[in-house]
Amino acid sequence: MKTNTDDKTASVEPERRLAPVAPRYVGQRDRKRWKRGIAGLFLVTVVATVVWSVANLLGDAALFFYNADEAVSRRDELASRRFRIQGTPLAEPESDFQDGQNVLKFLIGFNDVVVDVVHVGDPAGLFQVGVPVVLEGAWRQTADSGAASDTTDAMSGTKAWFFSSDRMLVKHDNEYRKRQGYDDRISEANRGVATTNNSSDG
Amino acid sequence: MNTQADFMHPERITSSKATEATESRRTAGTGSRTSFWLGVVTSIGVAGLAALGFFVVPADDVQGDAVRIMFVHVPSAVGAYLAFGLTLLGSIMWLTRKSEWWDILAHSAAEVGTLLCGLAIVTGMLWGRPTWGTYWEWGDVRLMTTLILFLIMVGYLVSRSAFGTADPVSTATKAAVIGIAGAANIPIVHKSVDWWADRTLHQPSSLTDGKIEDLTLLTLMFGFLVVGLFLCWALIHRFRLGWLERELYAEELSEALHARRLEAAEEDRSRS
Numbered sequence: 001m002k003t004n005t006d007d008k009t010a011s012v013e014p015e016r017r018l019a020p021v022a023p024r025y026v027g028q029r030d031r032k033r034w035k036r037g038i039a040g041l042f043l044v045t046v047v048a049t050v051v052w053s054v055a056n057l058l059g060d061a062a063l064f065f066y067n068a069d070e071a072v073s074r075r076d077e078l079a080s081r082r083f084r085i086q087g088t089p090l091a092e093p094e095s096d097f098q099d100g101q102n103v104l105k106f107l108i109g110f111n112d113v114v115v116d117v118v119h120v121g122d123p124a125g126l127f128q129v130g131v132p133v134v135l136e137g138a139w140r141q142t143a144d145s146g147a148a149s150d151t152t153d154a155m156s157g158t159k160a161w162f163f164s165s166d167r168m169l170v171k172h173d174n175e176y177r178k179r180q181g182y183d184d185r186i187s188e189a190n191r192g193v194a195t196t197n198n199s200s201d202g
Numbered sequence: 203m204n205t206q207a208d209f210m211h212p213e214r215i216t217s218s219k220a221t222e223a224t225e226s227r228r229t230a231g232t233g234s235r236t237s238f239w240l241g242v243v244t245s246i247g248v249a250g251l252a253a254l255g256f257f258v259v260p261a262d263d264v265q266g267d268a269v270r271i272m273f274v275h276v277p278s279a280v281g282a283y284l285a286f287g288l289t290l291l292g293s294i295m296w297l298t299r300k301s302e303w304w305d306i307l308a309h310s311a312a313e314v315g316t317l318l319c320g321l322a323i324v325t326g327m328l329w330g331r332p333t334w335g336t337y338w339e340w341g342d343v344r345l346m347t348t349l350i351l352f353l354i355m356v357g358y359l360v361s362r363s364a365f366g367t368a369d370p371v372s373t374a375t376k377a378a379v380i381g382i383a384g385a386a387n388i389p390i391v392h393k394s395v396d397w398w399a400d401r402t403l404h405q406p407s408s409l410t411d412g413k414i415e416d417l418t419l420l421t422l423m424f425g426f427l428v429v430g431l432f433l434c435w436a437l438i439h440r441f442r443l444g445w446l447e448r449e450l451y452a453e454e455l456s457e458a459l460h461a462r463r464l465e466a467a468e469e470d471r472s473r474s
Contacts, residue, residue, distance in 0.1 A: 036364055036366065039360055039363045039364035040364050042360050042364075043357060043360045043361060043364050046353050046356055046357040046360060047357060049353055050350055050353045050354060050357070064339070064341040064342055064343065064398075064401050064402060064403065065401065067400055086400075124334070124335035125332055125333075125335060126264060126265065126332075126333055126335075128264075131264060134403060168335060169334045169335045169336055169339070169403060170333060170334055170335055171334070171403050171405075172264055172265060172333055172334075172405060173405055173406075174405040174406050174407065174408045174413070175264075175413040175414075176262050176263075176265075176269060176272075176408070176413070176414045176415050176418050177262065177263040177264075177413075177415050178260035178261070178262070178263065178415045178417070178418070179260055179261040179262065179263050179266070
């Protein structure tokens with residue numbers, strides 16, 4: 001049977017009832033609260049960054065670049081947009097120097113589709129024939145720039161499209177060969193050129 | 203032995219007990235003879251890896267000397283996968299068995315894994331600059347999924363700190379959920395170069411699909427061994443540290459309770 005005293009005890013807040021044996025925070029509560037506040041803020045920042053990154057990923061990364069064949073097939077849709085195109089340089093570029101900047105003209109290919117490229121600016125360090133590149137820029141027609149005027153279709157009078165880029169990234173593959181092989185191939189290529197020259201001279 | 207004067211001033215008892223506990227912990231440490239030798243072997247391995255990577259392996263045909271970063275980058279990334287795999291295992295075991303051992307393992311592995319993941323990101327950036335022509339591309343799938351994995355695991359560590367030790371069971375449970383969610387990203391990160399093969403700047407997996415020159419492959423394998431040894435060494439120390447932290451917390455809690463009981467007894471005496 002409960003007494004009045006028991007009822008009074010029961011009505012007291014549990015924390016107060018336990019106070020005599022509970023651990024106390026002497027001068028540490030504010031510091032812990034401050035520490036937790038900082039940690040909480042950091043956690044919120046991390047979560048926000050993750051959300052932002054996911055949004056960025058879904059919005060952009062799924063179409064980080066169009067392969068050359070896709071870019072050609074979607075040319076009408078992409079005509080006024082800045083985007084990235086991926087392809088493999090097919091031949092050594094023609095270099096020029098205009099308005100204080102390097103201008104490279106070359107062809108890239110992907111899935112048997114070839115695209116004319118005019119790149120303004122320095123090429124990436126590993127830029128070379130056979131190593132895929134990702135170029136950032138937009139479709140242009142020959143009238144927009146004299147750079148690719150030689151690609152105009154003289155018979156039909158239509159203007160040819162080319163990709164005008166100002167940013168280049170190199171997309172290397174996962175084959176790792178020692179440089180010795182590279183030197184050998186260069187030597188072989190040089191020997192091949194020499195042989196061809198000799199035979200044509202003859 | 204506690205004197206009458208000590209009972210009048212319970213803080214003295216607490217203080218002396220804390221000193222004893224500190225001494226005990228100092229002698230306990232986090233190392234052992236095995237972990238010491240493991241550390242020595244790991245250090246020798248790091249030196250050997252540096253020697254192989256810088257002086258023995260030839261420059262790559264396309265990438266030149268930049269390829270040498272691979273010997274740290276790829277093993278770090280795989281080491282991070284392994285560590286986060288342990289976090290996943292530890293988290294599941296905590297949720298199912300409520301074993302402190304597994305919780306400490308999950309926490310320790312998350313810390314070491316986050317370190318390795320950060321190393322993989324930094325070395326990847328350093329590798330990307332001379333090869334791709336950029337340190338970072340926000341739109342690239344492999345880079346972004348790795349960053350998300352890293353941030354989730356940082357969030358795991360921050361959450362453990364933020365939730366505090368007031369309720370270790372609740373903290374461990376919340377952290378376990380984050381740990382499982384974070385580790386679930388590992389297959390996405392790993393397969394991203396295959397699933398978005400035509401959409402990423404990152405090359406396909408060098409190990410499963412790549413063609414690697416013999417000496418380069420040997421050095422890469424040696425890199426895996428060294429990172430594996432480091433992972434074991436760091437995990438052993440971090441696990442022991444975590445265990446000692448738990449013991450310290452339990453000890454401090456009982457000391458605080460003891461001191462409070464003494465104060466309460468004193469109050470009762472003074473009232474009566």
